[in-house]
Amino acid sequence: MKIFFKSKAILALAILFTCLSTNAEDSKQQKSHDKPNILFIAFDDLRPLIGAYGEPEPITPNLDAFAKDSVLFNKAYVSYPLCNPSRASMLTGVRFDLQSDNWKDNKHPKLIAKQDTWPGVLKDNGYWTATRGKLYHGKIPGNDKSSWDIGGKFWGKIQDGGPEILKKIVEMGGREDQIQIYKDKGAGPGSLMYAAVDGPDEILNDGKVAKDVIDFIKNKRDKNKPFMIASGFARPHMPWVAPKKYFDMYPEDAGKLAPFPKGAKAAFDMEKYKSKTRDHGWNEGVDDKTAQKLIRGYMASTTYADAQMGKVIQALKEEGLYENTVIVVWGDHGYHLTDHGLWRKNTPFLISLRSPLMIKTPSTRGGQVVENIVQNIDIYPTLMELTGSKIDKNIKLHGKSLVPLLHNEEVDWQNIAHTSAKGSHGVITDKYRFTQMKDGELHLYDLEQDPHEWNNLASDAKYASLIKDFLGKMSKVVWNKP
Structure with missing residues (x-):
């Protein structure tokens, strides 16, 4: 039956009534379960170089706005500053240090298989689950596909390259040999280069991820269940390819090289960080x-x-779901941008280990900044507590729930992070970063007096007792097994 409206006013009222009814229905469906929805947003290679962390130059309006609604963790570190082990630790709650010389032992599916991941536990506890983009280190491992109602898509080796992208690039630069790799292979996940593409957001993979995740939220999810949706954005991972309009937001002279003391360039032992x-x-x-x-x-x-x-x-806001959704925003590790004359990650320096972490829940007060030391292994137990999920007794978590910190509760919190990178092991406290390198050499930095870590104090006898204490703590830490 067709209904004809005699006036624009009546038509407007009808549209308004339909919208209100739809929102009311969504609200009714939301109340049909007592668990919060979860949106997990992962960024690849994003260090805390964003406005919310006090950086004035980057243009990050959405992250900055979210910080006002969430709890920001100012001292969040990863167990290992590399995509594969960091994401495996976040998903399994187990520290991985990649000490095996056999790369087959370090493959992502093998790490993920150590114990049940939190997406799988949430699905077992009644959640509808879906993911797009880079959550794992690549596609979903076969041993964890059952964790998802909708899994994939991950675009594998296609890193926003190929003939169709190349012909739309209007600006490009970087190391010439690595630009050539990008051109030849249509991909350059390790290429030190940038490229501005004349096209819409959806021409690149992160735009496709956002489009699919929005479709999950608005259309595909089971509205009779709470949802857990993971949105994995590949940027700012290399190669630094983005639509031209985002380059145009920055002046030509944007970007500041990291400072270093006089004489440091000649004295720095680059051999220790060789690759x-x-x-x-x-x-x-x-x-x-x-x-x-x-x-x-x-x-x-x-x-x-x-x-x-x-x-x-x-x-989320358009669907009336924002307030009742736990949202976790996480970067998988830090990143060198000429710090110590280095690019990339996988070093024991603080700049490589520190990552952004912000969490919003229906019951937390936004705009808070937490100075306690936390790690990526704390995400698993936090989500379990926030959702009241039951876990198998065989699951052993290396981290602690962040819920007390989210609610600004008085809690006995051990402010120490255990870390590993490229054969080294170490700890980070409020004041110090201590590392035992693969060759046994010791590094100790006073983060208050020397935040850029240039003055190694390990040979100073007055720190011998402190170093002994750190080594004792490190000897008791479990790696690579639940």
């Missing part, structure tokens, strides 16, 4: 002008990813 890419020396051989443009590309990629997150958050 295939770092064989080229300080800043991987790029000149300062190129380095500055690369940092601008990193920030443009961050702004692009921030915009995609904003679209997802807006979809």
Whole structure:
């Protein structure tokens, strides 16, 4: 039967009534369960170089707005500053240090298989689960596919490259040899380069992720169940490819090289942090002008990813779901942007280990900043407590629930993080970062007096007792098994 409206006013009222009815129905469905929804947002290679963490230059309006609604953890660290082990630790609650010389022992599916992941536990506890983009280190391992009602898509080796993207690039720069890899392979996950693409957000993978996640929220989810949706954005991982409009937000001279003391460049032992890419020396051989443009590309990629997150958050609000959704925003580790003459991650430096972490719940007060030391292994027990989920007695978690900190409760909190990177092991406290390198050399830095970690105090006898205490604590820590 067709209904004809005699006036625009009546039509407007009818539309309004339909919207109100839809919202009321969504609200009714939301109240049909007593568990909060969960949106987990992961960024790849995003260090806390965002406005919410006091950085004035990056343009991150959506992350900054979210910080006002959430609890921001100012001293969040990862167990290992590399995508594979960091994401495996976050998903399983187990510390991984990749000490085996056999790379087969370090493959992501093998790490994930150590114990049940929290997405699987949530699904077992009645959650509808879906994921898009990079949550794992690549596609969902076969041993964890059962954790998802809808799993994938991850675009694998296609890192926003290929013939269709190449012909739309209007600006490109970086290390010439790595630009050539990107051109030849249509991908460059390790390429130190940037590229501005003349096209819409959806031409690149993060735009596709946002579109799919919005579809989950608005259409595909089971509205009779609480949902857990994971949105994994690949940027600002290399190569720093983003739509041109995000580059245009920054002036040509945007981007600041990391400072270093006089004489540090010549004295720095680059050999300790050597890799295939770092064989080229300080800043991987790029000149300062190129380095500055690369940092601008990193920030443009961050702004692009921030915009995609904003679209997802807006979809939650449009569906009337924002208030009753636990939202976790997490970066998988820190990142060098010429700090100590290095790019990338996988070093024991604080800049590599520190990551952004913000959490909003229906009951927390937004705008709070927590200075307690926390880690990626704390996310699993936090989600379990927030959702009241039952877990198998065989699951052993290395972290602690952050719920008391979220609610600003007085709690006996051990302010120490246990870390590993490229064969090293160490600890981070409020005042110190201590590391025993793979060759046994000791490094101790006073983070209050020397925040950029240039003055190694380990050989000073007055710190011998402190170092002994740190080594004792490190000897008791469990790695690689529940």
